[in-house]
Each structure stands twice: as structure tokens, then as C-alpha cells.
Amino acid sequence: MTSTSDLQLGQATPLPQTPEEARLDRVPNPHADTDYVARFTAPEFTSICPVTGQPDFAILVIDYVPGEWLVESKSLKLYLGSFRNHGAFHEDCTVTIGKRLVELLAPRYLRIGGYWYPRGGIPIDVFWQTGTPPATIWLPETGVAPYRGR
Numbered sequence: 001m002t003s004t005s006d007l008q009l010g011q012a013t014p015l016p017q018t019p020e021e022a023r024l025d026r027v028p029n030p031h032a033d034t035d036y037v038a039r040f041t042a043p044e045f046t047s048i049c050p051v052t053g054q055p056d057f058a059i060l061v062i063d064y065v066p067g068e069w070l071v072e073s074k075s076l077k078l079y080l081g082s083f084r085n086h087g088a089f090h091e092d093c094t095v096t097i098g099k100r101l102v103e104l105l106a107p108r109y110l111r112i113g114g115y116w117y118p119r120g121g122i123p124i125d126v127f128w129q130t131g132t133p134p135a136t137i138w139l140p141e142t143g144v145a146p147y148r149g150r
Contacts, residue, residue: 009074016082019096024104025075029066035108035136038070039063041143042080049119050087057117058090061142064101064110065134071105090116094126102130109133115144123147 007025016022042060049056060080064071079100083093094114102110111129125146133139 007072007075008078009072013074013078015084016078017085019079019082019086019100022079022082023075024079024100025072026069026104027072029068029070032066032068035065035134037063037065037137037139040071040073040076045080045083045093045114047083047090047093048085048087050089053087054119056090056119058093059115059144060094060097061113061115061144062097062101062110063112063139063142064105065108065137067106067108069105069107071101090114090119090124091126095128098128098130109137111139113142113144115142115147118147118149 007027008023009025040060040062045058045060047056048054080097086093088096094112098110098112101107107130109130109132111127111133114126116124116126
């Protein structure tokens with residue numbers, strides 16, 4: 001069991017410089033016997049284009065059905081913030097985040113949607129999931145409209 005003294009929660013914690021350096025914390029799920037969806041939305045996700053060095057912006061929506069573990073939200077916020085100076089393509093950022101959460105949490109189900117703003121005039125949206133969601137859950141739409149130019 002994770003003790004709260006081992007967490008970044010409640011402590012001054014600097015923003016990690018890279019995703020590899022970032023630490024994700026987990027806490028026990030008090031309702032591990034129940035299927036439900038937890039959603040995190042990051043409306044101001046930022047990374048760097050590995051070719052041009054220009055910033056890329058996205059809305060990330062992460063839905064998961066927890067098993068024994070929940071991701072601690074402060075550590076998730078710091079992890080996502082660590083991409084701010086990280087050079088990677090949209091696909092890499094989105095799938096890397098999903099896989100790292102699956103490795104940490106072993107959820108019953110996880111999906112991530114990366115709704116990226118246009119780069120070079122083309123929006124690139126990236127979606128990844130672990131499989132079929134449990135039949136017992138309500139999985140709402142992400143609430144993010146597809147990109148529509150003017």
C-alpha cells in the first residue's frame with residue numbers, strides 16, 4: 001500500500017524536465033470491486049515538434065476503469081506538464097502517455113484521445129485504447145468536437 005508520505009501530493013514539487021524523469025504516483029482504489037470510469041481532461045497539453053522546435057497544443061481526454069489502483073492527480077498533472085519541452089510527434093506523445101498509465105495502474109480499461117491543433121495546416125487526432133470497455137460501464141463521449149476549419 002502506498003503511504004501518503006511517499007507521494008508528491010502535499011509537497012512542493014518542481015515540474016519534471018522530461019517525461020522519463022517524471023514520477024507518476026498511484027493510490028489504492030477504494031472501490032476496486034466496482035466498475036466505473038474516471039476521466040481526466042487536459043485542455044492545455046503542450047509538447048514540442050521534434051522537427052521545427054515549435055510548440056504543439058492538444059486537448060487530451062483520458063478515460064479509465066480502475067482496478068486496484070488510481071493515478072494520483074497531482075503526479076499526472078506534473079507528468080503531463082513534463083511534455084512541455086519534450087520533442088515528439090503527436091502519435092508518440094498520445095500513445096506513450098496511455099501506455100505509461102497502463103503500466104502503472106493495470107486498469108480494466110483505458111482510452112486516450114489526443115485532439116491536436118493543426119500543424120502545417122492539418123489537425124492530427126490520435127486515439128488509443130487497451131481493448132473493449134467493460135459492458136457494465138457508461139462511457140460518455142469525450143465532449144471534444146472534431147476540428148473544423150473556417
